[in-house]
Amino acid sequence: MQALIYIVEDDMNIQEIEMFALKNTGYVTEGFANAKSFFSRMTEKIPDLILLDIMLPDQDGLEIVRKLRERPETVRVPIILVTAKTTELDKVKGLDIGADDYLTKPFGVMELISRVKALLRRSKSIQEDQILRLKNVTLDSEKRIVHVNDIPCELTFKEFELLKLLMINAGIVLRREVIMMDVWGTDYEGESRTLDMHIKTLRQKLGDAGNMIKTVRNVGYKME
Numbered sequence: 031m032q033a034l035i036y037i038v039e040d041d042m043n044i045q046e047i048e049m050f051a052l053k054n055t056g057y058v059t060e061g062f063a064n065a066k067s068f069f070s071r072m073t074e075k076i077p078d079l080i081l082l083d084i085m086l087p088d089q090d091g092l093e094i095v096r097k098l099r100e101r102p103e104t105v106r107v108p109i110i111l112v113t114a115k116t117t118e119l120d121k122v123k124g125l126d127i128g129a130d131d132y133l134t135k136p137f138g139v140m141e142l143i144s145r146v147k148a149l150l151r152r153s154k155s156i157q158e159d160q161i162l163r164l165k166n167v168t169l170d171s172e173k174r175i176v177h178v179n180d181i182p183c184e185l186t187f188k189e190f191e192l193l194k195l196l197m198i199n200a201g202i203v204l205r206r207e208v209i210m211m212d213v214w215g216t217d218y219e220g221e222s223r224t225l226d227m228h229i230k231t232l233r234q235k236l237g238d239a240g241n242m243i244k245t246v247r248n249v250g251y252k253m254e
Contacts, residue, residue, distance in 0.1 A: 033078040033150055037061045038068045038094070039112065040087050044135075048081060051139040052146065065089035069097075076103060079150055081142075082129075084113040084120065092124055099128035102191065102215075108153045110145060112137075162197045164253065167239050169197055178239050188213060189232050192225075196243060196253035205250040 035052055039045040040063045049059045060077070062068040065088050080098070084091035091111060098104040111124045111132040121132050130149055133142060162169040168177045174190060176183045185193065191213045195204065209225060229251060233240030242253050 032056060032058045034058045034060070034075070035079045035081060035146065036068065036071070036077040037081045038065070038086065038091075039081070039083040040064060040085075041083075044083075047139070048142065051142060055143050055146075057146070063087075065094055068094075072104065076107060079108045079110070079146060079153070081110050081112060081146070084111055084124070092120075092127060095124060095129050096127050102187075106153070108149045110149060162194065164197050164200055165239065165242065167193075167197070167236065167242070169194055178236055183235055185232070185235060188228055189235070192228055193232060193236075196251065200253050203246045203249055203252045209250060 035057050037045055037048050037052075037059055039048065039061065042063065045061045045063070049061055052059050060071065062071065065086055082091050082094060086094075091113075095109055095111070098107065098109065109129045109131075111121075111129045112135065113120055113124070113132060114135040121134075124132055130152075131145055133145060160170060160172045162171070166179045168180075169190075170176075171194065176185055176190065176193065192209070195209060195212055206225060214224065229243060229245075233243055236243075244252050244254060246252060
């Protein structure tokens with residue numbers, strides 16, 4: 031399947047050149063002139079890579095990176111920052127808050143293509159298996175679909191992330207604080223009831239397969 035690349039660039043001449051070069055290389059591209067239209071599209075479809083200009087009319091590129099890295103659904107999407115600034119500080123700042131690479135204007139089309147190819151390759155190699163299977167439960171990470179006995183099972187975002195974590199670590203006891211940190215981004219003990227409620231609803235939705243989720247007293251949970 032062709033990789034989908036979002037290009038966030040307010041200079042339409044540069045945006046057109048980038049889109050043309052990447053389309054000719056076989057990628058699917060979509061362009062955005064501001065942060066608002068970009069974030070609106072992100073709620074509908076997550077791309078395989080984002081090419082992001084650091085200077086946008088309505089929002090700072092670094093702030094956009096920060097927001098993307100705070101969201102579970104976009105935390106791993108590769109980002110290349112495009113900047114006209116030549117100061118080392120901006121590049122370091124961008125990489126520190128989660129950008130994967132950067133290009134300094136002006137840059138050549140061949141450099142753009144090689145950076146994009148390299149980053150997509152790296153991203154693909156570190157992605158976990160897209161499809162997880164445990165007995166009669168199948169979880170598709172990319173499509174965010176779960177099947178039990180080949181019948182679709184509708185889960186909330188957090189229930190899906192919780193099941194995925196348990197399936198990846200099948201047979202391993204996961205401590206409550208580890209699950210809280212991984213799924214909710216906090217290990218605050220007062221939130222542990224949230225975890226218990228999600229385990230309860232997850233078991234119910236999985237039906238008989240929910241019995242694979244075991245409670246380990248005073249420790250946490252495991253799926254076997």
